[in-house]
Amino acid sequence: MGSVTAKNIKAGVLATIICGLLLVVSLSGCQETTPPVTEKVLIFACAGDADKLDPADVTDGESTARTDSIFEGLVEYKEGSAEIQPCLATSWVISPDGKNMTFTLRQGVKFHDGTDFNADAVVFSFERQYNTSHPYHQYGEWAYWGYMFSDIEKVEKIDNYTVKIQLSRPNAAIMTSLAMFTVAIVSPTNAEKWKEDAFKNPCGTGPFKFVEWVKDDHITVEAFDDYWRGATKLDKVIYRVITDPSARLLAIQAGEIHGMEFPDPASFATIQANTNLQLMTKEGMTVGYVALNCGYGYNDTNSNGMRDDDEPWVKTPGYFEPFTNKSVRQAINYAIDKESIVENLYKGTAIVAKNGMPPFMLGHNHNIVDYNYNPQKARMLLTQAGYPNGFNTTLWVMPVSRPYMFDPGKIGEAIQGYLAAVNITVEIFQIDWSTYLERTQAGEHPMCLLGWTGDNGDPDNFMNVLYGSNQCTLGTAGNVAFYNNTDVQELLSAALQTYDTAERARLYREAQEIIHEDAPFVYLAHANQNLVFRKNIQGFVLNPTARYFFYPVDIV
């Protein structure tokens, strides 16, 4: 070291700089020697990586975006709709009492590992989720089972290609739920081979088979040659992770990717002006709302998901006297200008909501006349309710953007402004997301922003989950307005057990009328879903469930 001379140092520094500069110049100049592309490879940019690739053990859209290429269920949604059609089951029969469903399975279907698809695979895929003594139950949390499939008592094999699903009570929503990713059929051989690591070695019957997963970078799937519908047009799909929306847009502009999710609404004009890009938009299965805490919830001590006689109504921690008054809640509905919020803060990529579920869903009540923006009437109602000088309260505002509310911070401020105009002074409260969910589900807020993205396309998944009094469970409430109206709950429970579609729709419409009158929520908007593709990508169809299916897609 001691022999380093000044000349050496200088020469070294100079040489390094020159080499560095040469490298930069040569690398930026040279074209990458990409092999001649004979394969059709679609690169789709997602906003995040998958958590796991076991469809029954995930709750996030990023995981299902990948598993939907790899797995299939007994039934599936028709392209672009929330209606169901046969998939791995070719037909089914529901018993007269509505408690037994018998499925005939498709024959000649193979899993990616060569295993035959049959009744054993179906029973395996279900049983590992609900049977706590099943050897594979320990390898997952099965988060959706308790919440959507707990009415399933048993799934049994009748013969190699017939299975029976036995319900504890009739459930008209279960058929649509069976099209969810949660109950996709997995290869039992593959599960046995990988055991606790099956979540990163997925194997289904879908059009694409799993190739590799480089964490936080990409997941690759390739065409499955023996797919029962015939091979796909694409040879590969690569799901790339690009978390930043501006970076996603730059990547699609530069042609590095073919498609992307969640474009920033502020960039829509740029996208539409670009002749190489297409913006795809469809009404989303979401609702964003303000919930006004009506004051009472219950402790579900026996965890049965409904209120029993020995579970009394108790005040929520966020109990706030004025919101127990219907006139006050109606006044707040009149005081908020939803149209302006949708136009300016949802940037027009949403429709104004008047009910608690989107208008395209079964049983949506189109006849309800929404509360119009009328601050004067709001002030009048407040005076009638005994609050001529208004009051002070706190609005809980979500700290994160969700598919049903892109910019909760600004929406919170807008609502603060609207309510100030009717003498209600609102203080804004924010806390991190998981705590926000925990504390609003415990009823600690007087009023809060929240919303919902539908799981299965069934009205029950909005109405019962969000507005039923059974959902006023302190600590795990789905109904964060703690709105308890026994008439509404009776209608919703009856609707769930009615297989007659017209009758179901009528029951839901009636429930919406009562909810509208009681005004426990200010329904703000149903946000659209938006995707961007390069112009040469054809055949992609947006689905109300916001799931991505690349089977029909082609690069032209």
Place this chain on the structure above:
Amino acid sequence: MKWYIIKRLLQIIPVILGVTLIAFALIHLAPGDPVRTMLGQHATQQEIDEIRTKYGLDQPLYVQYFIWLSDVIRGDLGRSILTREHVTTEIAARFPNTIELSIAAMMFATIIGVVAGIISATKQYSIADYSMMGIALFGISMPVFWLGIMLMMIFGVFLGWLPIGGRIDLLIPFSRITGFMVVDSIITGNGAALISVLRHLILPAIALGTIPMAIIARTTRSSMLEVLRQDFIRTERAKGLSERKVIYKHAIRNALVPVVTVIGLNFGLLLSGAILTETVFSWPGVGRLVVDAVYARDYPLVIGCILVFALVFVIVNLITDILYTYIDPRIHYE
């Protein structure tokens, strides 16, 4: 020297214990819990309780810490709650990416920073000095996010010279051996991959290296100026040594000690991930991993990452301290 290194290595143990204990306490004291994040809006109380029991989250905090510690001693950092992957696998999948980016960024920062600092110091109050220190000030004040997006827009979209983000063109076949993509493409003799990997490194390295570059330039300048005013420099000039010899042989070596400290500290920081650069350039590094883990309150993953970061930081510091003795032979460790 040998004993010094052994002593320093032994000191790592209490440091790591302290760091993990504090991190463990802080993340558990923070509101929120991983089970809620995992179950989202669908949680039922029964599910929450079951999962909390399964991961031992219902145990008292000190019990959880000792269970974790005894696992760590056996070389097991546990599994992530959110992804069920081994924490070691999660970190190992990203760490090589972070190391490669950090090295590239520090090469950029050191070369440009030291050269600019020397030129500024030797030509104090010249136009070159003012403009370089102006650029350094600009570099320190520039938000990384903005710089990243600008670089991507200019070099990626408008000029089309360099890729927007990611580690490699995904259409190029590539086999992973060590996880270090530069190394892997050299080992496998994959020229196309090597070019692609290097091209993907340039913009993120510039974005990430700009702030350290500015700090290094300013440190080098002030350190050089201080040395140039010292008696031995005057003596050398009086002896009739050429100005070049004075600067490059005598001044630089004396001025380098604080510069190496700055480089070491910055390198240590970069190795614990650079969340903004990684986000803008879709770089699968440890910065994004740990931030996501904190948001999800994924306790085992957060603590595992902090353990690794603390280790790396301590080791980089040790290496820096050892380097001093080579740069300045007057420095001795007993």
